[in-house]
Amino acid sequence: MNDIGEFTLMVALATSLYGTVAYVMAARGNRIDLYLSADKAPLITWACIVISSIALWKAFFTNDFSLQYVYAYSNIELDYFYKFSSFWGGQKGSLLFWALILTSYMMVVHIQNRSKNLIVVPYAMAVMLAITCFFLFLLNFSTNPFERIPLPPEDGRGLNPLLQNYWMVIHPPTLYLGYVGFTVPFAFAMAALISRNLDDAWIRLTRKWTVVSWFFLCMGNLFGASWAYVELGWGGYWAWDPVENAAFMPLIVATAYLHSVMIQEKKDMMKVWNMSLILLTFVMTIFGTFITRSGLIQSVHTFDEATLGYYFLGLLFFIIAVCTALIISRLPLLKSKNELDSFLSREAGFLFNNLLLLGIAFATFWGTIFPIISEAIRGVKITVGPPFYNQVNVPIGLALLALIGIGPIIAWRKATWSNLRKNFLKPVMFALIGGAILFPVLPLSNRSEIYTYIAFILCIFVLSSMLIEFYKGTMARYASSETYLGALGSLIWNNKRRYGGYTVHIGVVMIYAGIAGSSSYGIHTEKRLKIGETIEIRDYMLRYEKLAAIQATSVKTRIIAQLAVEKDGKKIWTARPEKEFYKGQNQPVSEVDVRSTLASDLYVILADFSEDESATIKVYHNPMVKWLWTGGWIIALGTMVCAWPDRLEQRRRLERLKLQKIVFSPAQE
Amino acid sequence: MIIYLKKIIFVFFIVLFVTIINSSMASAGAVLSDLENQLMCKCDDKCGKVLINCTCSTADKNRKKFTKMLESGLTVDQIVQQQIEKYGETVLSAPTKNGFNLTAWVIPFGAIMIGGIGLRKLINGWVGKNKPDIELQNIEGDVASESGSEKPSEASSSKYSRRLKDELDRLET
Numbered sequence: 001m002n003d004i005g006e007f008t009l010m011v012a013l014a015t016s017l018y019g020t021v022a023y024v025m026a027a028r029g030n031r032i033d034l035y036l037s038a039d040k041a042p043l044i045t046w047a048c049i050v051i052s053s054i055a056l057w058k059a060f061f062t063n064d065f066s067l068q069y070v071y072a073y074s075n076i077e078l079d080y081f082y083k084f085s086s087f088w089g090g091q092k093g094s095l096l097f098w099a100l101i102l103t104s105y106m107m108v109v110h111i112q113n114r115s116k117n118l119i120v121v122p123y124a125m126a127v128m129l130a131i132t133c134f135f136l137f138l139l140n141f142s143t144n145p146f147e148r149i150p151l152p153p154e155d156g157r158g159l160n161p162l163l164q165n166y167w168m169v170i171h172p173p174t175l176y177l178g179y180v181g182f183t184v185p186f187a188f189a190m191a192a193l194i195s196r197n198l199d200d201a202w203i204r205l206t207r208k209w210t211v212v213s214w215f216f217l218c219m220g221n222l223f224g225a226s227w228a229y230v231e232l233g234w235g236g237y238w239a240w241d242p243v244e245n246a247a248f249m250p251l252i253v254a255t256a257y258l259h260s261v262m263i264q265e266k267k268d269m270m271k272v273w274n275m276s277l278i279l280l281t282f283v284m285t286i287f288g289t290f291i292t293r294s295g296l297i298q299s300v301h302t303f304d305e306a307t308l309g310y311y312f313l314g315l316l317f318f319i320i321a322v323c324t325a326l327i328i329s330r331l332p333l334l335k336s337k338n339e340l341d342s343f344l345s346r347e348a349g350f351l352f353n354n355l356l357l358l359g360i361a362f363a364t365f366w367g368t369i370f371p372i373i374s375e376a377i378r379g380v381k382i383t384v385g386p387p388f389y390n391q392v393n394v395p396i397g398l399a400l401l402a403l404i405g406i407g408p409i410i411a412w413r414k415a416t417w418s419n420l421r422k423n424f425l426k427p428v429m430f431a432l433i434g435g436a437i438l439f440p441v442l443p444l445s446n447r448s449e450i451y452t453y454i455a456f457i458l459c460i461f462v463l464s465s466m467l468i469e470f471y472k473g474t475m476a477r478y479a480s481s482e483t484y485l486g487a488l489g490s491l492i493w494n495n496k497r498r499y500g501g502y503t504v505h506i507g508v509v510m511i512y513a514g515i516a517g518s519s520s521y522g523i524h525t526e527k528r529l530k531i532g533e534t535i536e537i538r539d540y541m542l543r544y545e546k547l548a549a550i551q552a553t554s555v556k557t558r559i560i561a562q563l564a565v566e567k568d569g570k571k572i573w574t575a576r577p578e579k580e581f582y583k584g585q586n587q588p589v590s591e592v593d594v595r596s597t598l599a600s601d602l603y604v605i606l607a608d609f610s611e612d613e614s615a616t617i618k619v620y621h622n623p624m625v626k627w628l629w630t631g632g633w634i635i636a637l638g639t640m641v642c643a644w645p646d647r648l649e650q651r652r653r654l655e656r657l658k659l660q661k662i663v664f665s666p667a668q669e
Numbered sequence: 670m671i672i673y674l675k676k677i678i679f680v681f682f683i684v685l686f687v688t689i690i691n692s693s694m695a696s697a698g699a700v701l702s703d704l705e706n707q708l709m710c711k712c713d714d715k716c717g718k719v720l721i722n723c724t725c726s727t728a729d730k731n732r733k734k735f736t737k738m739l740e741s742g743l744t745v746d747q748i749v750q751q752q753i754e755k756y757g758e759t760v761l762s763a764p765t766k767n768g769f770n771l772t773a774w775v776i777p778f779g780a781i782m783i784g785g786i787g788l789r790k791l792i793n794g795w796v797g798k799n800k801p802d803i804e805l806q807n808i809e810g811d812v813a814s815e816s817g818s819e820k821p822s823e824a825s826s827s828k829y830s831r832r833l834k835d836e837l838d839r840l841e842t
Contacts, residue, residue, distance in 0.1 A: 232722070232724065233724045234718075234721070234722040234723065234724055236722060239718065239719065239722050241717070241718075242717075339795055340792055340795040340796045341796065342796060343789075343792055343793070343796060348792050351788055351791075351792065352785075352788065355781065355784050355785060355788055356781070358784070359777065359780065359781040359784065362777060362780055362781075363777035366773065366776060366777055367773070370764065370773045374764075374769065374770070374773075377769065378769055380757070380758055380759075381758075381759050382758045382759055382761065382764050382770065383709050383717075383759055383760075383761060383762055383763070384763060384764060384773065385709065385719045385762035385763055386706070386719055386722075386762065386763075387706060387707070387719075387762050387763040388762075388763040388764065388773065388774075391763075391774075392774070392777050392778070396777075396781065587725055587726070590724055605724075607724075607729070608729070
C-alpha cells in the first residue's frame with residue numbers, strides 16, 4: 001500500500017502538471033478537444049491524492065513503522081482517535097492533508113461549474129492545479145511521507161503529548177479548510193485577470209466560497225484558542241505567538257475583503273482594491289505556512305523538521321510578482337466609477353473598516369517580522385510578545401468595534417441628519433446608560449481596565465444597534481404574520497445575507513466582550529497544599545482531597561489531584577486536574593480541569609506534587625471566557641444563514657441594477 | 670447640523686484618545702505578574718513563551734527566584750535590567766521604546782494615520798465627482814425649459830431627491 005501511495009503521488013504530480021498546461025492552452029487556443037482532455041485532470045489528481053492519503057492513514061492504523069513519518073508521530077499504544085489525527089501532526093502529513101483538501105475543493109468547483117462559465121473556469125482550474133503542483137512537488141521530492149526506514153523499529157516515538165487532545169483533531173482541519181478555501185476565490189480572481197473578464201462575475205461565483213472559508217478560518221482560530229486554553233495550562237487562550245498571528249492575519253484581511261466586496265457588488269467600485277485584498281489574503285495563508293515550515297521564528301506551533309522555508313518564500317515572491325504584474329497590466333480594465341455621495345455614508349464606513357482591519361493585520365505582521373528586521377539591521381534579535389500586540393492592536397480594535405456598530409445602521413449613499421438621529425439615538429442612549437451603570441461597578445485603575453470599560457460600552461452600542469434592526473424588521477412584518485417568531489423567521493429567511501451578517505456581528509461582539517472581561521478581571525492564586533487543606537479564590541473554596549496515580553498505558557502515567565469545590569458552604573463541583581507523564585518526554589503535560597459558566601471559569605491546574613502527597617495547586621478565576629466560545633457558535637449560525645442558498649438574491653440584484661440604471665444613468669452621463 | 674455632528678464626533682474621539690493615553694501612565698497591578706509579563710521564558714527547549722504563559726519547570730524556578738528577589742527589595746525595573754545584562758534584549762517580551770525599537774511601536778500607528786489621511790482625501794475626491802442633487806436639478810431644469818414650463822422650485826426638487834434617497838435607503842441591502 002505504501003508503494004501505491006508513493007506511486008499515486010507521482011501520478012498526481014504528472015496529471016496536475018498536464019492539467020495546468022492543457023487548461024491554459026485550451027483557453028488560449030479555444031480548443032475544445034484539449035479542454036475536454038484537461039477536464040479529466042482534476043478528478044485524476046484528486047483520486048490519486050485520496051489513494052495516497054488512505055495509504056498513509058492505513059500505515060498509521062496498522063502501526064507500519066517502516067515509514068519514517070509513522071515512526072516519528074505514532075506508536076502502538078496511541079489511541080485510534082489520535083492515530084487518525086497524527087496524519088497532520090507533522091510536516092509531511094500536513095502537506096499531504098493540504099493537497100487533499102485543495103484537490104477536494106477543486107473537485108467541488110469542477111462539478112459546480114461543469115459546462116458553465118467557460119471563459120473564466122479553465123483559467124481558475126489551471127491556477128488551482130498549479131498550486132497543487134507546488135505541494136505535490138514538495139511531497140514527491142522534498143518531504144515524502146512515504147520515506148522508508150531500512151530496518152523498521154518495533155515501536156514508534158509517539159505523537160507529541162500536547163497534540164493528544166480532542167481539539168487537535170478538530171482545530172488543524174478546520175484551519176486548513178479556511179486556509180485552503182481562499183485558494184478558490186484567489187484562483188477565480190486570477191482567472192478574471194488573465195481572461196480580462198473583470199466585471200463582478202468572479203465575485204458572485206466565489207462569494208459562498210469566501211464566506212465558508214472565512215467561517216472555517218474564524219472557527220479554526222477559535223478552536224486553536226480552545227486548545228491552548230485547556231492544553232497549555234497557563235490560564236489564557238491567546239499568546240500572540242507568531243504562528244497564532246499567521247492564522248489571525250489572513251482572517252483579518254479576508255474580513256476586510258468580505259466587506260469591501262459589497263461595495264463592488266453594489267456600486268461597481270474598488271475593483272483594484274478587491275483584487276489586491278484577495279491576493280493579500282491568499283499571500284497571508286502562504287505566509288502562515290511559510291512561518292510554520294521555515295524554522296525562522298520560534299514557536300510552540302512550528303513543525304519539528306521545519307526545512308521548507310525557501311520553497312514557500314519562493315512561492316510567495318512568485319505569487320506576488322505575477323499577481324502585481326497582472327493587476328498593473330489590467331489597470332485600464334479595472335477602472336471603476338469611484339463616486340461617493342457623502343463622507344457620511346455606509347460606503348465610507350466600509351472604507352474606514354478596511355483601513356482599521358488592514359491596520360490590525362499590518363501591526364500583527366510588523367510585530368511578527370520585527371525580530372528578523374532588528375537582527376538584520378542591528379544584529380540584535382529581540383522578542384515581540386503579547387505586551388506589544390495588546391498595546392498596539394487593542395486601541396485599533398476598539399475603533400473597529402465602534403465601526404461594527406456604525407456601519408450597519410448608517411445609510412447607504414448619504415446619511416442625512418434625520419437618518420442619523422433616527423438610527424443612532426437609541427443605541428447611543430443604551431450605550432451611555434450601560435456605561436453609567438457599569439461605571440461604579442467596574443474598577444478603572446489601569447489601562448487594561450479602562451480599555452475594557454470602553455469595550456463594554458461599545459459592545460452595548462453595537463449589540464443594541466443590531467437588536468434594534470432585528471426588532472424594527474420583525475415589527476414591520478408582524479402585521480402580515482401570525483406570531484412574532486414567525487415574523488422574525490420570515491425577516492431572516494427573506495434577507496439571509498443581511499440578517500446573517502448582523503448575527504455574525506452579534507457573535508463578534510460577544511467575542512470582544514469575552515476578551516475584554518477575561519483579560520482585565522482574571523485573577524489567580526497558587527498554594528502548596530497537604531491533604532485536607534484549602535485554597536480560596538473569589539467566592540470559591542477548594543479543599544484538596546486526594547492524589548492518585550494511574551498507569552493509563554505502558555507509555556503514559558496520570559497523576560490526578562482531587563479537589564472539592566465549595567461556594568457559600570455548598571459543594572458545587574469536584575475538580576480533577578492532572579499531570580501526564582509520557583515515556584521519552586522531558587516535560588510532563590498539564591491537563592487542567594475547568595468549570596465553565598457564562599459568568600466565569602474556575603480553572604484548576606496541578607502545578608507540582610511530591611511523594612508525601614502534597615501538591616501545588618494553581619487556580620484561575622477567568623470571567624466571561626465562555627462568551628468567546630458562545631460568540632463562535634453565534635458566528636457559525638450567522639454564517640450558515642448567510643451562505644444558505646437564496647433564490648431571491650439574484651432577482652433582487654437584477655432589480656437593483658435595473659433601478660440604478662434608470663435612476664442614475666442620466667445624472668452620471 | 671452635519672458639521673455640528675462631525676465636531677461632536679471629533680471631540681469624542683480626541684477625549685477617548687487622551688483618556689487612553691493618560692491611562693497608560695496608570696500604576697501597574699500585581700508586581701510579579703507585571704515582571705512575568707515583561708520577560709520571556711529562557712528554558713533549554715526555547716519554548717518562545719512569555720514567562721507568565723509558560724508552565725515549564727524552568728519558568729517555575731524563575732518565578733520562585735523572582736518572588737524572592739522582589740521580597741528582598743529589588744524593583745521590577747532592577748530585575749529586568751539584571752535579566753537584560755544576563756541574556757540580552759531578547760529576554761524582553763516587547764521591544765523597548767527607544768532607539769531603533771521605537772519604530773516597532775510608531776510604524777503601525779503611523780501607517781494607519783497616513784492611510785486615514787489618504788482615505789479622507791480619496792473620499793473627498795470621490796464625493797466631489799458626484800453631485801447628484803445639482804445634476805438632478807439641472808436635468809429637471811433642462812426638461813422644464815425644453816417643455817416651456819416653469820423651472821421647478823428648489824424646494825420641490827430637494828423634496829423629490831430626499832424622497833428618492835429615502836426610498837433607496839429602504840430598498841438597500
